[in-house]
Amino acid sequence: xxxxxxxxxxxxxxxxxxxxxxxxxxxxxxxxxxxxxxxxxxxxxxxxxxxxxxxxxxxxxxxxxxxxxxxxxxxxxxxxxxxxxxxxxxxxxxxxxxxxxxxxxxxxxxxxxxxxxxxxxxxxxxxxxxxxxxxxxxxxxxxxxxxxxxxxxxxxxxxxxxxxxxxxxxxxxxxxxxxxxxxxxxxxxxxxxxxxxxxxxxxxxxxxxxxxxxxxxxxxxxxxxxxxxxxxxxxxxxxxxxxxxxxxxxxxxxxxxxxxxxxxxxxxxxxxxxxxxxxxxxxxxxxxxxxxxxxxxxxxxxxxxxxxxxxxxxxxxxxxxxxxxxxxxxxxxxxxxxxxxxxxxxxxxxxxxxxxxxxxxxxxxxxxxxxxxxxxxxxxxxxxxxxxxxxxxxxxxxxxxxxxxxxxxxxxxxxxxxxxxxxxxxxxxxxxxxxxxxxxxxxxxxxxxxxxxxxxxxxxxxxxxxxxxxxxxxxxxxxxxxxxxxxxxxxxxxxxxxxxxxxxxxxxxxxxxxxxxxxxxxxxxx
Numbered sequence: 001x002x003x004x005x006x007x008x009x010x011x012x013x014x015x016x017x018x019x020x021x022x023x024x025x026x027x028x029x030x031x032x033x034x035x036x037x038x039x040x041x042x043x044x045x046x047x048x049x050x051x052x053x054x055x056x057x058x059x060x061x062x063x064x065x066x067x068x069x070x071x072x073x074x075x076x077x078x079x080x081x082x083x084x085x086x087x088x089x090x091x092x093x094x095x096x097x098x099x100x101x102x103x104x105x106x107x108x109x110x111x112x113x114x115x116x117x118x119x120x121x122x123x124x125x126x127x128x129x130x131x132x133x134x135x136x137x138x139x140x141x142x143x144x145x146x147x148x149x150x151x152x153x154x155x156x157x158x159x160x161x162x163x164x165x166x167x168x169x170x171x172x173x174x175x176x177x178x179x180x181x182x183x184x185x186x187x188x189x190x191x192x193x194x195x196x197x198x199x200x201x202x203x204x205x206x207x208x209x210x211x212x213x214x215x216x217x218x219x220x221x222x223x224x225x226x227x228x229x230x231x232x233x234x235x236x237x238x239x240x241x242x243x244x245x246x247x248x249x250x251x252x253x254x255x256x257x258x259x260x261x262x263x264x265x266x267x268x269x270x271x272x273x274x275x276x277x278x279x280x281x282x283x284x285x286x287x288x289x290x291x292x293x294x295x296x297x298x299x300x301x302x303x304x305x306x307x308x309x310x311x312x313x314x315x316x317x318x319x320x321x322x323x324x325x326x327x328x329x330x331x332x333x334x335x336x337x338x339x340x341x342x343x344x345x346x347x348x349x350x351x352x353x354x355x356x357x358x359x360x361x362x363x364x365x366x367x368x369x370x371x372x373x374x375x376x377x378x379x380x381x382x383x384x385x386x387x388x389x390x391x392x393x394x395x396x397x398x399x400x401x402x403x404x405x406x407x408x409x410x411x412x413x414x415x416x417x418x419x420x421x422x423x424x425x426x427x428x429x430x431x432x433x434x435x436x437x438x439x440x441x442x443x444x445x446x447x448x449x450x451x452x453x454x455x456x457x458x459x460x461x462x463x464x465x466x467x468x469x470x471x472x473x474x475x476x477x478x479x480x481x482x483x484x485x486x487x488x489x490x491x492x493x494x495x496x497x498x499x500x501x502x503x504x505x506x507x508x509x510x511x512x513x514x515x516x517x518x519x520x521x522x523x524x525x526x
Contacts, residue, residue, distance in 0.1 A: 005154070005216075012145070013143055015486040015489065017138060019483060021138055021478050022178070022478040023177070023479075024131060024135055024137075025178075025474060025475040027134075028079075028090060029092060029130060032326075033327060037104045037106040038104075039067075039071055039121055040065055040102055040103075040104035040106070041109060042117050042133060043065070043121040043125070044066055044104065045118045046119055046121070049064075049065040049107075050111050050115075051285065052065055055103070058103045058105040059291040061289050062103055062104050062106065062107040062291075063103070063285075064101050065102065065107060066100065067101075069096040069100045070094030071121060073091070077326075080326040082447075083448045084449075086445055087445075087466045092126075093127055093129075093130055095124070095125055105291075109182070110281050110287070113182040117133040121133050133180045137178070137179065137184055144185075144188040145192075147192055147220045148195035148220070149162070149493075151195050152195060153493050155199040155203055155217075156406075158413075159494060160422065161198070162494060164406070165402065168402055169191065170320060170339065171324075171437075172323070172324070175324050183231075186228060186395045187394045189224040189227035189228045190228060190398045192220050192223065193221055193225055194398060195402055196224065198406050201254055212261030212263065215263065218263055221267070222267030225271035225274070226271055229275040230274050237368060237396075238395055238396040239271075241365060242396075245362075245364035245365050305382075306378055308381075312386060316389070321339045321390075329440050342429060349404075349412065350362060362403060369397045369399070369400055370393060370396075370397070426487055426491060430486070434479060434483060438461050446464070
C-alpha cells in the first residue's frame with residue numbers, strides 16, 4: 001500500500017485527534033488552567049458580547065459577559081491546587097440556559113477563537129456543549145499537526161524533522177489541544193508555521209516550478225500565521241522573530257519567488273492584516289493588562305527579580321513537558337529528565353552540526369521563544385508579579401525543535417542514523433504520552449497518593465472514585481489507538497525517500513526533491 005497526500009493527512013489527523021480527544025473526554029469540567037474563563041468568553045461571544053467593555057471583573061482585569069447559568073462554576077474551588085483531592089467534589093456543568101452576567105479573565109481577548117468554539121456552549125450548556133467545544137479545538141489542532149507531518153514527508157528526503165515533531169508535541173501541548181483554551185491551538189499553529197516555512201524559505205519547494213510556491217505550503221503557513229497572530233498577544237512576538245530568523249540575511253531569490261506569486265502575496269497580506277488587527281484590538285481593549293492579583297506586596301529590586309526568575313525556570317521547563325490541570329499535577333521527576341534529554345540532544349547537535357547561518361537562525365528562534373518572554377517577565381516583575389508559564393513559550397519552542405531537526409537532516413546525520421534517531425525517540429516519548437494521561441486521570445479520580453504509598457492498585461485509572469461522563473475506559477482506549485496509529489505511521493515513514501532507489505524505476509513515484517507537487521506520492525511501501 002502507498003500513502004498519498006490526502007490519505008496520509010487523514011490517517012495522521014485521525015491519530016492526533018484520538019490522542020487529543022482522550023484528554024478532552026477525561027478532564028473534569030474546568031480541568032485545565034483557566035478553562036472556565038475561556039468557556040465564559042466563548043459563550044459570551046455567541047450571546048452578543050463580542051467586544052465587551054474592559055472592567056475590573058476578575059483579578060483586576062477581564063470583562064463581564066452573559067453566559068448560560070449551567071456553565072457557571074463556584075467561586076471557591078474545591079480540588080484545584082490540591083493534588084491529593086479528587087475532582088468528585090466539583091459540580092458538573094448543567095443544561096440551564098438562563099442568561100446570567102459573569103466576569104471572565106479572558107474578557108479582553110481577541111474574539112476569533114471564541115467565535116469558533118462558542119456556539120455549542122451557547123446552544124447546549126452542559127457536558128455536550130463543553131465536549132463539543134473541546135473537540136473543535138482538538139480537530140483544528142489535529143488538522144495542523146497532520147499538515148505538518150504531510151509537509152515533512154513530502155518535502156524532505158530523509159524526514160528527520162519527524163524527530164523534531166515528536167519532541168515538540170509535548171504531553172502539555174496535547175493536554176491543551178483538548179481544552180477550551182486558545183493556547184492549545186496557538187501551539188499547533190506554531191508547529192504548522194515553522195514546518196511550512198522551512199521548505200518555503202530554505203528549501204527548493206517551487207523553485208523550478210513556474211506556478212510558484214506550492215499551494216499546500218502557502219495554505220499551511222498562511223493559516224498558521226493568521227492563527228498565531230490572532231490567538232494571543234505573544235503570537236505577534238513569535239511571528240516577528242520567525243520572520244527575522246528565516247528572512248535575515250535576505251535571500252533575493254527567495255523573496256522574488258514568493259513575491260512573484262499572486263497567492264503568496266495574498267497570504268502575506270492576510271497574515272499582516274491579522275497581525276495589525278490583533279495588535280490594535282489588544283491596545284484598544286487593554287488585552288495585555290493582567291491585573292494586580294499576582295503582584296507582590298512590596299516592590300523588589302531588579303537583582304532580586306532576576307534571581308527569582310532564574311530559580312523558577314526549573315518549574316517552567318517542567319511545565320513545558322507537562323504539569324497538568326491547574327499546575328497541580330506534577331509527574332515523577334524522571335519523566336521530565338527523559339523528555340529534556342531528547343529535546344536537549346536535538347538542540348545541542350543542531351548547534352554543533354549547523355553552519356553559522358543555521359546557528360543565527362536557531363539563536364533568533366530561541367531569543368523569541370525564551371529570551372523575550374523572560375526579559376519581559378524580569379522588566380515588568382513589580383507590575384505583574386510572576387505570571388509566566390512554560391506552555392506560553394511552546395508556540396515558538398516547537399519551531400526550535402523542528403528547525404534543529406532540519407539542521408541535522410541537512411548538515412549532519414547520515415540516513416541510517418537519522419532513521420534510528422526517529423525510531424528511538426518514537427519508543428521513548430510516546431509511552432510518556434500514555435503515562436501522562438493515566439497519571440492525570442488518577443489524580444482526578446482519587447487524588448495523587450504519597451509516593452511512598454503508590455502501588456499497582458492506586459495507579460489503575462478505572463478504580464473507584466470520580467470518572468468522566470463517558471467513563472474512563474473510552475479515553476484510555478482512544479489514546480492507545482491514537483498512539484499506536486501515530487507510531488505505525490512514523491515508523492514506516494522514517495525510511496528515507498532515497499531508500500526507494502532500490503525499487504524498479506517503473507514502481508517508483510517520480511522524485512524532484514519533493515518540490516512543487518501537491519498531492520504527490522508520499523510514503524514508502526508498507
